[in-house]
Amino acid sequence: MIRIVIADDHGVVRSGLQSLLLTDPEMDVVGLAEDGDQAVAMVLAQRPDVVLMDLSMPGTDGLMATRQILQQLPFTRIVVLTSFAERKVVLDALDAGAIGYLLKTGDSADVLRAVRAAARNEYPIDPRVAHVIVNARP
Numbered sequence: 001m002i003r004i005v006i007a008d009d010h011g012v013v014r015s016g017l018q019s020l021l022l023t024d025p026e027m028d029v030v031g032l033a034e035d036g037d038q039a040v041a042m043v044l045a046q047r048p049d050v051v052l053m054d055l056s057m058p059g060t061d062g063l064m065a066t067r068q069i070l071q072q073l074p075f076t077r078i079v080v081l082t083s084f085a086e087r088k089v090v091l092d093a094l095d096a097g098a099i100g101y102l103l104k105t106g107d108s109a110d111v112l113r114a115v116r117a118a119a120r121n122e123y124p125i126d127p128r129v130a131h132v133i134v135n136a137r138p
Contacts, residue, residue, distance in 0.1 A: 001028050002028065003028050003030045003048040004051070004052065005031040005033060005050075005052070006032050006052045007034075007035075007052065007053045008033075008034070008054040009034050009058060013054070013104075020111060023112075030046045031046045031048065035058050035059045036059060037060045039060075040060070048076070049118075049119050050115050051079070053078050053079065053080050054081060055080060055089065056083075062082070063092055066080075066098055077121070078098045079098065079118050080101045081103075081104060082101075083103060083104045083105065085129050087132050090132045091132075094133070099118055099122075099123050100125060101124075101126060110126070
């Protein structure tokens with residue numbers, strides 16, 4: 001069973017992701033957080049296998065929450081799920097320790113594949129974001 005925490009400040013996104021993930025009998029959503037502070041607390045309490053982390057949230061944003069979580073639980077697999085594909089944002093998220101990066105404009109099947117991949121310690125990166133990473137090299 002893959003245990004998942006969803007962190008997103010939009011209730012409809014949290015609910016939609018939860019409904020999507022629960023269609024897979026191998027996935028269990030163990031927490032929903034609406035900001036970075038809740039995400040950190042929930043991850044520390046629940047110790048999920050995978051965290052789906054939005055970057056743009058009020059208060060502690062997803063980038064800072066990712067750093068805080070990984071300082072305390074370094075083997076947590078965090079997959080960013082956001083609408084931002086700008087070079088700096090992508091690289092900052094990966095530098096913070098996220099192992100995956102998805103865009104909210106992707107398909108629901110992409111999210112399911114990414115969660116499974118992250119649970120296997122793979123690095124799910126949206127192909128539209130991969131070029132940003134490749135082109136960031138000097």
